[in-house]
Amino acid sequence: MKKKIKMIALDLDGTTFTNDKRITQHTKDVIQTAIAQGIIVLPSTGRQFSGLPEEFLSISGVSYAITSNGAAVVDTATEKPIYTNYIPYELAASEMEKFLQEDVLVDIYANGVCYIEQSMTARYEDFLTSQIQMDYFHKTRIPVKNLPEFIRNNRMDCEKFHILFRDDTLMNQLREKYKKDSRFLATFALSNNLELNAPTADKGTALLALADHLGIPHEQTMACGDSFNDEAMLRKAGFSVAMGNAVAEMKEICDVITKTNEEDGVAYAIETYVLDF
Numbered sequence: 001m002k003k004k005i006k007m008i009a010l011d012l013d014g015t016t017f018t019n020d021k022r023i024t025q026h027t028k029d030v031i032q033t034a035i036a037q038g039i040i041v042l043p044s045t046g047r048q049f050s051g052l053p054e055e056f057l058s059i060s061g062v063s064y065a066i067t068s069n070g071a072a073v074v075d076t077a078t079e080k081p082i083y084t085n086y087i088p089y090e091l092a093a094s095e096m097e098k099f100l101q102e103d104v105l106v107d108i109y110a111n112g113v114c115y116i117e118q119s120m121t122a123r124y125e126d127f128l129t130s131q132i133q134m135d136y137f138h139k140t141r142i143p144v145k146n147l148p149e150f151i152r153n154n155r156m157d158c159e160k161f162h163i164l165f166r167d168d169t170l171m172n173q174l175r176e177k178y179k180k181d182s183r184f185l186a187t188f189a190l191s192n193n194l195e196l197n198a199p200t201a202d203k204g205t206a207l208l209a210l211a212d213h214l215g216i217p218h219e220q221t222m223a224c225g226d227s228f229n230d231e232a233m234l235r236k237a238g239f240s241v242a243m244g245n246a247v248a249e250m251k252e253i254c255d256v257i258t259k260t261n262e263e264d265g266v267a268y269a270i271e272t273y274v275l276d277f
Contacts, residue, residue, distance in 0.1 A: 003239050005274045006216045008034060009044035009066060009207050011225040011233075013189070015243050016043070016056065016266050021132060023055045030267040033275060035061035040214065042066060044203050046189055046229055048159065049074050049112035051140045068109045069187065069197050069229050070206035071159035073213075079112065083209045085201035086110075086157035091183060093151040095161065095196075100148070102174075103167055107141055108151070109159040115150070118143040127164045127192075161196040168192075187229040195229060203229065204236030222274065224258070224266050226250060241269045 010016045010031075017023050031041050043056050044066035052065055057076060064082075065074045073083040092108060099106040100117055105127040107116040121143050128134050144150045151158065165171035175194055178186035184196040203223075211221050223230070223237035226246040234240040234254055242251045244260035251257050256273070259265035 001273075002276070003222065003273050004220055005039060005222045005239060006220040007040040007042070007207075007211060007214070007222070008270065008274070009042055009203070009221070009223045009233060009237065010266055011203075011223075011227070011230050012043055012045045012047065012053070012056070014226040014245060014261055015224050015230075016261070017053070018262055021053075023053070024264055024267075026264050027267040028055070028059055030264075030270050030275070031059055032061070034270055035059070037276060039274065040064065040216070042210075044070075044207065044223065044225075044230075044233060046160070046162075046195060048109040048114050048140070049079065051114065051136075064210060066203055066206045066210070067112070068159035069195055069201065070203040070232070071109070071197055071201045072112070073206050073210050074112065081112075082213060083206060084159075085198050085205070086159060087161075087184070087196070087198050089151055089155050089157050092156070092158040092161075093148040096148045096151065099161070099163060103165075103170060104174075105164040107162050108147070109162065110151075110156050114141050114162075115144050115147060116141040117147045118145045127166055159197070160201075161194075163194040163196075164190075165192050165194070187231075189227045189229045202232035204232030204234075207233055208236055224269055226261070239273070241273075 034041050042064045046069045049067045071085050072081040074081050107114050178184055185199050187195050208218055219238035221237045222239040223233045224241040225234050226243040240254040242254035242257045243265050258269040
C-alpha cells in the first residue's frame with residue numbers, strides 16, 4: 001500500500017550507499033523521481049556538512065541535510081543551519097582534554113567541519129582499517145594544535161564527538177560510561193566507535209524540527225536506516241524502513257524491512273511505498 005509521504009530522510013553509510021561508498025545510478029534516479037513528485041528527500045547522517053558526498057548533494061532538488069547525528073539541519077544552498085542542538089563549548093573542551101589522555105582517535109565536529117588534535121594525524125594507521133577511511137580522514141579533518149584551547153578561545157559550541165577505538169575493553173568501558181552521562185547522548189554506528197551529541201540531539205528530533213519548519217505533518221515523514229544512530233529517527237518518523245542489512249534491533253522497531261544497501265534497498269522502498277507511477 002502506498003503511503004502519503006512528503007519528506008524522506010535517508011541515512012548514508014550502510015543505507016543509501018553501497019559498502020564501497022557508492023550510490024548507484026538507479027538509487028539516484030529514484031530519489032530524483034521522488035523530488036520531481038514534490039517530495040523532500042534529504043541525507044540524514046552522522047557526517048559533518050563538509051563531509052557530505054557530492055554524489056548525493058548533486059541530485060537536483062536536494063535542499064536540506066541533517067548532519068552530525070541531528071546536531072544541525074542545514075540549508076544546502078546557503079550552507080547555513082536552520083536548526084541546531086550543540087554541546088556547549090566549555091563542556092566540549094574539558095571532555096576533549098580527557099579523551100586526549102586515552103588510547104583513542106578522537107575528533108570533534110563544529111561549524112560544519114571536523115577538527116582533530118594535530119598529533120592525532122600520525123595515528124591514523126593505528127585506528128583506520130581501509131584506504132577509503134584513510135583518504136576520507138585526510139580530506140575532511142582539520143588538524144589543530146591544542147584543540148581544547150582552540151575550542152575555548154573560539155567559544156566554539158560543538159556538534160558531535162567522534163571516537164574510534166582499537167581496544168574493545170576500553171571501548172566498552174567508555175560506551176557504558178557515556179550512556180549513563182546525562183550531559184551527552186551516546187550512540188554508535190560502527191563496531192569500533194562512539195559518538196557523543198548534546199542530550200536531545202538526534203536524527204529524529206532534527207527530522208521533526210525540519211518537518212515543522214516546512215509545515216509537513218509528522219505522519220507524512222519517512223526514514224530509512226540501518227544502525228543505532230538511526231534509532232531515534234526510525235522511531236519518530238511517520239513511516240520507518242529498516243535496511244535488509246540493518247542490525248536486528250532496528251529491524252524490530254521499523255514498519256517494514258527493505259532490501260540491503262547492496263541491492264538498492266532505498267530505491268526499492270521508495271518505489272514500493274511512495275512513488276506514483
